[in-house]
Amino acid sequence: MVHIYCPINHATIKRNYPMKRTEPIINAMSTSRFKLHWWADGANGYWVIPIYQPHSYKTAFTSILRQFAYLQMGQGLTGAPHTYAQLKDLVMGPIPELRRERPLAGETKVFAFMTIYDNDMGATSSFQRQMNFLHDHYFPRMHWAKLVLNPAKSHFFVPKIEMLVSPTWRVRLLGTGAGATLTFVALWLVLVSAAAAAVILHA
Numbered sequence: 001m002v003h004i005y006c007p008i009n010h011a012t013i014k015r016n017y018p019m020k021r022t023e024p025i026i027n028a029m030s031t032s033r034f035k036l037h038w039w040a041d042g043a044n045g046y047w048v049i050p051i052y053q054p055h056s057y058k059t060a061f062t063s064i065l066r067q068f069a070y071l072q073m074g075q076g077l078t079g080a081p082h083t084y085a086q087l088k089d090l091v092m093g094p095i096p097e098l099r100r101e102r103p104l105a106g107e108t109k110v111f112a113f114m115t116i117y118d119n120d121m122g123a124t125s126s127f128q129r130q131m132n133f134l135h136d137h138y139f140p141r142m143h144w145a146k147l148v149l150n151p152a153k154s155h156f157f158v159p160k161i162e163m164l165v166s167p168t169w170r171v172r173l174l175g176t177g178a179g180a181t182l183t184f185v186a187l188w189l190v191l192v193s194a195a196a197a198a199v200i201l202h203a
Contacts, residue, residue: 036126
């Protein structure tokens with residue numbers, strides 16, 4: 001459910017959080033040494049993030065039953081995409097203490113892992129390396145953050161992946177190894193007018 005929060009969004013001080021570039025993701029996923037890929041799509045990730053309780057009343061809406069307010073971050077709030085993107089970067093970033101662990105995102109000789117918003121993708125050189133990465137690193141962090149995946153849009157141990165994010169722009173890449181074919185759907189919306197551009201840039 002998405003509510004129209006135009007009045008509160010208009011009064012909200014906008015925050016800028018950088019969107020990741022798609023070029024490193026495309027380059028990593030199409031590297032010839034990787035034979036198996038995987039793709040995971042988050043489900044209802046916004047609801048993992050609690051709203052600061054004294055501000056919860058600002059999200060109130062009226063129904064035929066009574067008035068309700070969100071206790072978790074709802075969709076439609078101007079700061080929600082930035083907050084969720086920052087959460088994913090923290091969850092998949094370095095763990096300083098007590099058990100130190102390097103950030104998951106990046107590319108090595110045996111695996112590549114990238115995350116952008118609620119979409120996670122990876123590539124490995126073998127079945128066992130992908131199993132180890134998912135079991136030892138990826139799923140424990142998702143469990144810790146209480147993030148869940150959409151089973152219908154998540155695929156593991158596959159020779160090719162199709163990442164569906166926005167149906168507006170597709171880039172098809174042919175891998176040089178094992179005939180891997182990757183279909184990428186870019187994250188950029190088509191700006192059909194200056195007014196639409198202004199709304200998106202100031203959201």
